[in-house]
Amino acid sequence: GQQLNQSPQSMFIQEGEDVSMNCTSSSIFNTWLWYKQDPGEGPVLLIALYKAGELTSNGRLTAQFGITRKDSFLNISASIPSDVGIYFCAGHGSSNTGKLIFGQGTTLQVKP
Amino acid sequence: NAGVTQTPKFRVLKTGQSMTLLCAQDMNHEYMYWYRQDPGMGLRLIHYSVGEGTTAKGEVPDGYNVSRLKKQNFLLGLESAAPSQTSVYFCASTISGGDSPLHFGNGTRLTVT
Numbered sequence: 323g324q325q326l327n328q329s330p331q332s333m334f335i336q337e338g339e340d341v342s343m344n345c346t347s348s349s350i351f352n353t354w355l356w357y358k359q360d361p362g363e364g365p366v367l368l369i370a371l372y373k374a375g376e377l378t379s380n381g382r383l384t385a386q387f388g389i390t391r392k393d394s395f396l397n398i399s400a401s402i403p404s405d406v407g408i409y410f411c412a413g414h415g416s417s418n419t420g421k422l423i424f425g426q427g428t429t430l431q432v433k434p
Numbered sequence: 435n436a437g438v439t440q441t442p443k444f445r446v447l448k449t450g451q452s453m454t455l456l457c458a459q460d461m462n463h464e465y466m467y468w469y470r471q472d473p474g475m476g477l478r479l480i481h482y483s484v485g486e487g488t489t490a491k492g493e494v495p496d497g498y499n500v501s502r503l504k505k506q507n508f509l510l511g512l513e514s515a516a517p518s519q520t521s522v523y524f525c526a527s528t529i530s531g532g533d534s535p536l537h538f539g540n541g542t543r544l545t546v547t
Contacts, residue, residue: 357538363540364539364540364541370533410477419482420467420528420536423479427474
């Protein structure tokens, strides 16, 4: 089945630094979504990408849908302590059932 | 707005016991999903439903059953719990299939001893 490979697995950075994480797949995805999960809570949608090449920002977050439709990246600029959490990439594959396939997650820790 | 509500939040079971996890959404969403989250593995789809009265298997369905008798509720059952089912379970819903983003509940942490 379709799989997403997300990297890095974890990051430990200083407050104020920029962060970049990415997802790749061997197969094409129709959409790419980026979620954040805070401790003890469910994932919350950050950014949704629907077209190849699309570049979208949400505050300090920027994400892009790769032109080949097989990859996406998420950048966080000027990190702050509340950016701590697990970030997941996810994608809709070829079916029309709304099923999302998730990457393994990137755990971000920010040192004040 | 409640959104997606999961009950219970925590549960400890002994091997062989059974239980049902309840997911309720108040957004009139057609599609509902059950995922499990394990360290380093992301979220994996157990079962899903594309409408009231329908269910389908996901990526890791073995050992679980589901029912969608009412549009707003999606139940996940474990008939005979095993330690391998220790996990955090998330329910999600979306208004329709295709490319609609999923909305998640806050999870149920299940430990099977």
